[in-house]
Amino acid sequence: MNTAASPMQRFLAAELDLLGVLEVVIARSPKVLKNGLPNLAFFRAGNAALAQPDNELDGVGFGQVEFWLSLCRALELVAAVDSKLEVTPAADDFFALSSGERMEALRRAWIHSRDLNEFALSPDIELPALRKGRTVDVTWDVPSPERLVDGRRELINVIESLPGEMPLPRLLHALEREHTNLFINHDNDGSWRQVYYRGIRERGGREDVEREGNWELVEGAIVRLMCTLPLSRLGWIDFDDSTLAITPLADAPAEDPAFEVVVQPNFEIVALGDRPDPAVLWRLARFTTPQPDGRVRKYLLERKPFADALGRGASAVGLTDFVAGLSRSPIPQNVRFSLNDWAALSERIKIWPDALLVEAEGVEELAKALPATLLSTLSPTSLTGGHYVCTAPDASTLRGVMPPRRNALDYSRRLPPVIAPTDGTDLVAPREELHLRARQLLALVSVNRGTDRYELDSALVKQSAVTLGPEELLRRIREGMSRPLSAPLLLALRAWSGEFAPPYAGGAEVLLAENHEQAALLEELPELSRWVERRLAPGVYLLRPNGSGEIRRILEKLGIALRPSSASRRIAAPEARNDAGER
């Protein structure tokens, strides 16, 4: 153990563990489980990336990885994106800070952490109620997050006031005597409620630990864990695990980082040296695929992370120069050529998957029309045709830079229908209200006839119905209209789209039965049914060509003559009844 280490030196060495955990996040994009934690494979890989990994087999788990992950989450260096853990732009900002600022940020994150529960990380005690997610809602004596924050502050005050080296047992003795309630209240020890540390057991134990005489076992385990992890790693103390000696670290300048990289023709970058700079390695990790599982830090140059880095705003030349600056020997030619090639290829297709698009209308010059605050805050990219684009800003940022009297059309929501149908086949869509979804619909079914006027086009409707299907096309049309379609328009659209077969008007041969009993008997005649094309309604049959003559012949064989007119017998009934009366 280097007892002459300064806080910064201690921190920089420990920060490589933090970097290792983040590199595993970059390399694996681990799946986030329902409890909010990444999967077990991530913890194993993260543990393997540490300078001194925890031993999984002793049943303690991966305390160090959990510790660093908690700090990363507290500082929002990582976040779950689509159920996967990813590093965030905040991580780039974090590593852009000076090492002193980073140390302070991590110290603050630990002190104020509400997610980190040292009682769950300690290898000496276990919490039987704790199974998953590191949180439970049962009655137990494990301190609340607020109490832990207070306890951490109190412990730091004690540590900072230590006059010099002190063995841990002596510190624990002093803490038990003078800071008994450091984490858990002992004021009523001995009462029937406070005989045991409820929900806290010695590792492997079968019962809760008794309060009497076990302060060092429970609180002592937490203090020891804090000495091993945060207090030591974040530069407050030097803690020797074998002698249990605690030495407060005096401020002293840290030695300058000393390392170099070797770029190999197989695209592997190897970082060599005793004191690598975490901030520089972070930059390297952001455009490569880190391989943090070995003892030697390696980074593989690959096309995807390189293209991703370009998408985040890095320049290919800048990245190549950065690698060249770290390497004592020149970058192999094949690597340099490939980097240039990757950059050129990725520039061929540029995608903003969630963008703010500022569309120039007509001959509008956006550079002059857009507010200076928008240009300076969002730094939009100029596109072909004079349009501008940038990644979608959050609502508050956008509100602050919006041009006066303008609204952004938000495509994450349903936009209002702006196309008004008329009685005919014309559509009216005011240009200033027209959004891209409405324009897409208009392009599918109509042709432009004026500034705000469009005309439904049967050929376009037919073509779009083939691509989308008539039902989907009609659904889109209905959704896009500001009022219901008129019956004639609906009839036309459904006919054009092929949903309705063309109607027929003209002469036809039909067979009319007088009532359903007669119809049923007629249907029983096999010779007759051969000449029936389709039953149109009960007792009404459409006949095949020449069917009427054939049916007349069939029925005449039975002595039945067809009536001369299609008019119903019932229509003639009053007259017939009169005739019968007269008779």
Place this chain on the structure above:
Amino acid sequence: MKLHLHVGVIETVDEATLNEALAVAGCTGRVLAKLKPNLAVLEREDAEKVIGALEANGLHPKVMR
């Protein structure tokens, strides 16, 4: 000017590349607007689909997130 928030935007070096990129993802018919022959606007999900399809085919576009 019109401001369209939360859309996907694809700009390519030429029209053929744009058509290919959209075809690879099966998004040709889902384009909201083609502001220029090499510039298309899509819904966000479709833009992600294009990215996924291109990467699955070994092409790595420049993605601005």
